[in-house]
Amino acid sequence: GAVVSQHPSRVICKSGTSVKIECRSLDFQATTMFWYRQFPKQSLMLMATSNEGSKATYEQGVEKDKFLINHASLTLSTLTVTSAHPEDSSFYICSVQTFSSYGYTFGSGTRLTVV
Amino acid sequence: ELKVEQNPLFLSMQEGKNYTIYCNYSTTSDRLYWYRQDPGKSLESLFVLLSNGAVKQEGRLMASLDTKARLSTLHITAAVHDLSATYFCAVDGTTSGAGSYQLTFGKGTKLSVIP
Numbered sequence: 001g002a003v004v005s006q007h008p009s010r011v012i013c014k015s016g017t018s019v020k021i022e023c024r025s026l027d028f029q030a031t032t033m034f035w036y037r038q039f040p041k042q043s044l045m046l047m048a049t050s051n052e053g054s055k056a057t058y059e060q061g062v063e064k065d066k067f068l069i070n071h072a073s074l075t076l077s078t079l080t081v082t083s084a085h086p087e088d089s090s091f092y093i094c095s096v097q098t099f100s101s102y103g104y105t106f107g108s109g110t111r112l113t114v115v
Numbered sequence: 116e117l118k119v120e121q122n123p124l125f126l127s128m129q130e131g132k133n134y135t136i137y138c139n140y141s142t143t144s145d146r147l148y149w150y151r152q153d154p155g156k157s158l159e160s161l162f163v164l165l166s167n168g169a170v171k172q173e174g175r176l177m178a179s180l181d182t183k184a185r186l187s188t189l190h191i192t193a194a195v196h197d198l199s200a201t202y203f204c205a206v207d208g209t210t211s212g213a214g215s216y217q218l219t220f221g222k223g224t225k226l227s228v229i230p
Contacts, residue, residue: 006157034217034218042222043203043220043221043222044158045220046217046218049217093157093158095218097216103148103160103163104148105160106157106158106160107157108156108157109156109157111155
């Protein structure tokens, strides 16, 4: 199955700064990647669908200017949290759909803490 | 709007006992997924159910899918402590009629197996 690498696994940043999270598909060309956010003791909520070579599709209520997504190649999508605030502290997870098996492979996640 | 309801949300059971987690969803879909999440970790794929009547088993876990009833079950047989985790079901579908496919997750079932 697909292998998805996500970095960093953990990041602490100061309020007002920006943080970039990378999601790489190591052995699979992914035209589409998905970004999720998970608050403590809650389920995963889809933030946006990242499309290679085009603009990301954001879910209702997700600020496009705050969560910048770039999917410049078939193996890399990045999520940048701009002007981070403590309420952005969460677990961010990317995923790739592997069409051969209809499965989804998830990255290892990034724990963001904004202080 | 696609809704996925999972119950129970919390389950405490003794080792050796059997139990079933239920996952109901609100739209027609032939693809249902079960994932396991350990604390602080990302999702681990357990089962992909692709058709009505599909049944899959791995160790003490067995998953089934009834697309007509829009119901999937995850049955735990003779639970052991190592099965303690949060289990999520997710359905592959479009949240709007013309939208692309995406996963919608249930709220998760936190399973605690007591020795």
